[in-house]
Structure formats: structure tokens, C-alpha cells
Amino acid sequence: MSTPVSDHTATPLIFESGQDGRANRYFERGKSLDQFLPREALRAELPIPDNSEMDVVRHFTRLSQRTFGIDVGFYPLGSCTMKYNPRVNDAMANLPGLRDLHPYTPDDQAQGALRIMWELERSLCSLFGMAAFSLNPSAGAHAELAALLIAKAYFKGRGETKRDKVIVPDTAHGTNPASAAMCGFKVISLKSDKRGRVSVDEVKKVLGDDTAVVMMTNPNTLGLFEDHVHEITRAVHEAGGLCYYDGANANALMGNARPGDMGFDLMHLNLHKTFTIPHGGGGAGSGPLGVAKHLVDFLPTPYVRKKNDSFVLDFDMPKSIGPMRSFWSNFAHIVRALAYVYANGAEGLTKVSQLAVLNANYMRVKIREFLETPYDEICRHEFVASAQELKKETGVRALDIAKALLDRGYMAPTIYFPLIVPECLMIEPTETESKETLDAFVDALRDIVETAKREPEKILAAPVTTVVGRLDETRAAREPDLRWRPTS
Amino acid sequence: MAQPEGLLYSKEHEWVKIDGDNATVGITDYAQDSLGDIVYVELPKIGRQVVQFASVGVVESVKAVSDLFTPVGGEVTEVNAGLENDPALVNREPFEGGWLFKVKLSGDAQTSGLLSAADYESFTKES
Numbered sequence: 001m002s003t004p005v006s007d008h009t010a011t012p013l014i015f016e017s018g019q020d021g022r023a024n025r026y027f028e029r030g031k032s033l034d035q036f037l038p039r040e041a042l043r044a045e046l047p048i049p050d051n052s053e054m055d056v057v058r059h060f061t062r063l064s065q066r067t068f069g070i071d072v073g074f075y076p077l078g079s080c081t082m083k084y085n086p087r088v089n090d091a092m093a094n095l096p097g098l099r100d101l102h103p104y105t106p107d108d109q110a111q112g113a114l115r116i117m118w119e120l121e122r123s124l125c126s127l128f129g130m131a132a133f134s135l136n137p138s139a140g141a142h143a144e145l146a147a148l149l150i151a152k153a154y155f156k157g158r159g160e161t162k163r164d165k166v167i168v169p170d171t172a173h174g175t176n177p178a179s180a181a182m183c184g185f186k187v188i189s190l191k192s193d194k195r196g197r198v199s200v201d202e203v204k205k206v207l208g209d210d211t212a213v214v215m216m217t218n219p220n221t222l223g224l225f226e227d228h229v230h231e232i233t234r235a236v237h238e239a240g241g242l243c244y245y246d247g248a249n250a251n252a253l254m255g256n257a258r259p260g261d262m263g264f265d266l267m268h269l270n271l272h273k274t275f276t277i278p279h280g281g282g283g284a285g286s287g288p289l290g291v292a293k294h295l296v297d298f299l300p301t302p303y304v305r306k307k308n309d310s311f312v313l314d315f316d317m318p319k320s321i322g323p324m325r326s327f328w329s330n331f332a333h334i335v336r337a338l339a340y341v342y343a344n345g346a347e348g349l350t351k352v353s354q355l356a357v358l359n360a361n362y363m364r365v366k367i368r369e370f371l372e373t374p375y376d377e378i379c380r381h382e383f384v385a386s387a388q389e390l391k392k393e394t395g396v397r398a399l400d401i402a403k404a405l406l407d408r409g410y411m412a413p414t415i416y417f418p419l420i421v422p423e424c425l426m427i428e429p430t431e432t433e434s435k436e437t438l439d440a441f442v443d444a445l446r447d448i449v450e451t452a453k454r455e456p457e458k459i460l461a462a463p464v465t466t467v468v469g470r471l472d473e474t475r476a477a478r479e480p481d482l483r484w485r486p487t488s
Numbered sequence: 489m490a491q492p493e494g495l496l497y498s499k500e501h502e503w504v505k506i507d508g509d510n511a512t513v514g515i516t517d518y519a520q521d522s523l524g525d526i527v528y529v530e531l532p533k534i535g536r537q538v539v540q541f542a543s544v545g546v547v548e549s550v551k552a553v554s555d556l557f558t559p560v561g562g563e564v565t566e567v568n569a570g571l572e573n574d575p576a577l578v579n580r581e582p583f584e585g586g587w588l589f590k591v592k593l594s595g596d597a598q599t600s601g602l603l604s605a606a607d608y609e610s611f612t613k614e615s
């Protein structure tokens with residue numbers, strides 16, 4: 001039975017379409033399913049929809065056409081590094097020898113794959129100044145969790161069990177305090193100073209013998225370089241704590257500055273951001289966790305080591321916090337990231353971050369002609385603008401601007417984050433966009449601001465060209481309905 | 489944005505209405521407007537002793553999760569039960585039906601550090 005859909009243009013769920021007996025079957029004539037599967041594996045009660053192959057192809061093609069991604073258009077989502085993902089990465093990840101390799105293949109028959117993991121690990125160590133990386137965690141947040149488990153194990157090993165506080169700036173991504181809380185740490189939030197930076201004095205005020213970890217993002221989520229980072233990491237170390245570098249914004253400094261040199265003991269990278277891996281749909285990611293020398297023994301297992309001329313998965317690490325997930329990593333992403341590293345080389349990767357910074361500053365200077373840019377100085381790979389004045393003048397908020405951008409064919413920037421900037425729009429163009437694209441986006445944004453001043457109701461009604469208009473965000477947050485259930 | 493007279497205001501954007509020993513607390517129109525659509529309010533437990541300006545709960549909107557601070561100290565005597573099913577009441581009537589909790593004041597009403605309607609109005613203009 002199909003349930004009525006509220007919007008006549010919405011695509012019905014695949015479960016709600018089809019007819020009994022419509023599916024194309026590829027079995028040998030005269031044979032039935034139970035000749036292929038054991039009887040106990042056949043479950044008649046499962047409501048698997050009976051759709052023809054063509055209907056299935058149309059269904060998913062249609063959904064894909066309604067999906068906005070970096071392959072469709074400009075996607076300036078701040079702190080997310082939505083850059084172009086070169087197709088050659090996928091070609092490498094799809095090589096049958098890599099794609100079809102079973103994770104339980106003995107080490108001596110998987111030397112190529114282990115070598116890829118080892119070479120990526122070595123490349124990341126030299127690019128970011130760490131002693132070792134674990135490729136095990138599957139996302140940035142997952143690596144944060146692993147890092148804090150390591151910090152816990154490290155302090156426990158030293159008998160410093162009093163260290164139960166994690167210090168996080170107020171510009172940090174929500175995953176930082178969330179990861180700390182999940183590990184049982186108490187979170188202390190640090191107020192940023194007038195320049196949008198972590199203040200050395202504020203850090204010193206809260207440091208003590210109960211400090212476990214200070215987490216920093218550099219450049220921070222305002223797109224500003226934490227220029228007192230050395231003083232801060234030194235003070236944290238003097239207090240006996242560890243410093244964590246949230247590498248979500250590594251695209252701003254890759255090849256030009258190294259977290260290891262800034263004094264960080266632990267860090268993550270989001271390979272899906274900085275190293276050209278498709279993301280944004282909540283799909284598989286990869287968040288390698290880097291550590292300085294004194295923490296290498298605590299890394300998740302297994303860790304790929306080079307022994308003489310061959311590579312092995314090392315499971316025998318007594319101090320390890322253990323595996324963070326099944327098997328060894330999201331391996332296809334490791335292949336994609338290494339393909340990206342080798343396609344660019346050290347010099348190319350250095351240029352990547354320089355161009356990312358150049359693009360952001362180009363846009364910042366054009367956008368400040370018609371929107372406030374609260375921290376008005378040279379930014380790194382992203383910057384924040386604010387619709388605070390526009391809202392006072394016209395009632396049009398950051399949210400409305402974001403919706404109006406959808407009508408003009410763009411993904412909206414990150415809005416209302418970081419929390420310390422009212423009516424915030426956080427814009428990250430990345431290095432892969434052309435000047436024409438940046439100009440066209442700035443023009444669209446200018447048009448929205450000018451329209452807001454003349455005819456605010458037009459912007460308040462946006463979007464009008466998308467399949468659905470304004471969604472009920474309150475209901476979506478309060479009564480999320482994410483799972484299909486059979487009706488009978 | 490008009491600030492009702494007769495209430496006191498905190499720099500964390502709460503209002504308090506003091507009536508003898510009893511105080512009613514809510515968040516201001518400015519606060520609800522900045523937060524956007526409120527989806528969840530976590531209030532202190534009845535009977536809890538709260539210290540002035542301490543964090544006593546959480547207000548969650550579609551944009552952000554914010555701490556809720558109490559502008560006065562004392563014992564929590566009542567919470568607005570209606571917000572459980574309809575937290576958006578805080579958006580619709582921040583100064584009326586959307587009140588958050590009531591406190592029985594401990595000792596003299598501590599009003600130091602709180603602002604008058606006019607001072608709060610200029611405070612929101614500066615920030």
C-alpha cells in the first residue's frame with residue numbers, strides 16, 4: 001500500500017512502490033530461491049519490495065539528481081573542506097587487487113595493501129610532524145575519542161588519575177566537548193578574546209594538576225590562526241597536560257606549518273576533507289590519529305610496521321587502547337588519500353593550502369562590501385560573515401540567506417557556527433574553485449542582500465525552486481522519523 | 489524590542505519577576521529570537537538549591553544548545569510543565585506562558601548584578 005505523500009513532487013520510498021511479481025529474476029528457469037539459499041535463511045515475512053529493475057534504476061537515479069554535492073556545484077560549507085574529489089582516486093581504489101582483497105588475507109599475501117597503509121602513514125607523519133599515525137579511526141570525531149582514550153590510559157599509567165578536565169575553546173566544533181564527555185572528562189569552555197583567539201591568560205587561569213587535555217583547532221573555526229599556539233602548548237605541558245590538535249582545518253596549513261612543531265601531542269586529520277574523499281552524506285570517512293613519540297605505544301591496533309623489507313599488521317602492543325573499529329581502516333579511503341598525496345607531491349600539497357587561503361581572502365574582501373566580516377583581518381582557508389546588521393534592518397537572517405542561496409544553485413555555507421558570532425555565515429571556498437565560480441557566488445550573495453533591503457519578503461519566502469520549501473526544523477529535531485516501518 | 493517594566497534582567501538574557509519571597513524566571517524576547525526555534529528545555533529539579541548565576545539547565549534550539557543560568561538564588565519550587573510538550577511556547581510568549589521556573593528566594597532578594605528594563609535594553613544594543 002502506498003501512503004499519501006505530502007508533496008506531489010516528492011519521490012515515494014522504494015518500499016511504497018512496486019507490485020507483487022514485478023521483480024526481474026535472474027535465476028535459471030525452473031529454479032527457485034531455496035535452491036540457492038539454505039531454507040532457514042529464507043524469511044518470507046521481510047517486506048522486500050517487488051520492483052522491476054528499470055523502476056529501481058529510475059528511483060535511485062532520480063534521488064541522485066536531487067542530491068546536491070560537489071560534483072553538482074559550489075559547496076562553500078565552512079570547516080568541512082568540500083573540495084573536488086579527483087576521479088583518479090576512485091580508479092585506484094577500484095583496482096581489483098585492492099578492491100577485492102579480503103581483510104583476513106595473510107600479511108605475506110597483502111604486501112601491496114600494507115605498503116599503501118605504511119606509505120600513507122609515513123607521508124602524514126612528515127607532513128604534520130608527528131611520530132606515528134593510526135589509520136584505524138573512521139572520522140574526525142572517532143579519532144578525538146581515540147585520542148582521549150589514549151590520554152586517559154597515559155595518565156593512568158603515570159598514576160595521575162586526578163587529571164579529569166578537558167579544556168575546549170568556545171569556537172570549537174561540538175564533537176570536541178562531546179568526545180571529552182563520552183570519555184568521562186569534565187569539559188571547561190574557554191572564552192575567546194576580542195581577536196577571536198584563545199587567550200594565553202585564560203588558558204593559564206584554568207590549567208592545573210587536574211588538566212588532562214587542551215583541544216585546539218588551528219586555524220580555528222573563525223578561520224584565524226592561533227598565533228599564541230606555542231605559548232599555549234608550552235603552558236599546558238608545564239602543567240603536565242597534553243595538547244590535542246583538531247585537524248579539521250588542516251587544509252589551511254598543510255605543507256606550510258606542522259602541528260607537531262607547534263607542540264601538539266595528539267592530532268587528527270579528516271582524510272575526507274583535506275585529502276579529497278567524497279563526504280557530506282554521512283557515509284564512510286577516515287580520521288587518522290597522529291601522536292608524538294611518547295604516545296606511540298598507546299595507538300589503536302593493528303598498526304602497520306615495516307620489518308626488513310616487508311610489512312606486517314602489529315597486534316601485539318600491550319599498552320594499546322585496542323581497535324577502534326572492525327578490521328583495519330576504511331581501506332579504500334587510504335588508497336584515495338595516498339593517490340592524492342602522490343599526484344600532488346610535497347610541493348603540490350603546500351600549494352594546495354596556499355591557494356585555499358588565497359581564495360578565502362579574495363572572497364572575504366569582496367563580501368565585506370555588503371556584509372559585516374566581524375574579524376576583519378587576513379584569514380586562513382575560511383572566514384565568517386554576519387547578517388546581524390541586515391537582520392536589524394530588514395528581518396532577513398543568516399538562515400534566510402542560506403535558503404535563498406539554494407534558489408541560486410549553491411549549497412549554503414555553514415550557518416550559526418561558530419556560536420560566538422551572531423547570525424554567522426562561515427564560508428570556505430577551497431582551492432579547487434575557479435575565480436569565475438567565486439565571483440559568481442559573491443554576486444549571488446550580493447543580489448540576496450540587495451533584494452533583502454528592497455523586498456525582504458522575497459528572501460523570507462526562499463527557497464522556491466527546490467523540491468521542498470522550508471522544512472519544519474522544530475519537528476525534525478523533536479520527532480525525527482527516520483525509519484520506514486511496514487504498515488501491516 | 490520592548491522589555492517589560494517591573495522585571496529585572498541578567499546579562500545572560502534571563503528575566504526575573506520578584507514577588508515577595510518568590511521569583512519567576514524566564515528568558516528574554518531577545519534571547520529567544522537569537523536562539524531561534526526552541527526544541528527542548530531542560531529545567532532544574534523541584535527542591536534543588538540554586539546559587540545566583542549558576543548554570544541550572546539547558547535550552548536547545550535548532551541552532552545551538554545553550555546553558556540556562558539562574559538570575560537569583562534559592563530553592564526551585566516549580567517548573568513550567570507545559571514546556572515539555574510545547575517548548576516553542578518560550579518563542580511565542582517568552583515573558584508570559586513561556587516562563588521557565590520559580591524560586592523561593594533565600595534570605596534577602598539578591599538583585600545585585602541584575603539590570604533594569606532600560607539598562608538591559610541598552611545592553612542588548614551594545615552586544
Ligand SMILES: Cc1ncc(COP(=O)(O)O)c(C=O)c1O
Nearest residue numbers: 079139140141173175246248270
Ligand atoms: C572543527 C571540526 N572538528 C571536528 C569535526 C568532526 O569531524 P568528522 O565529521 O570527521 O567526525 C568537524 C566536522 O565538521 C569539524 O569541523
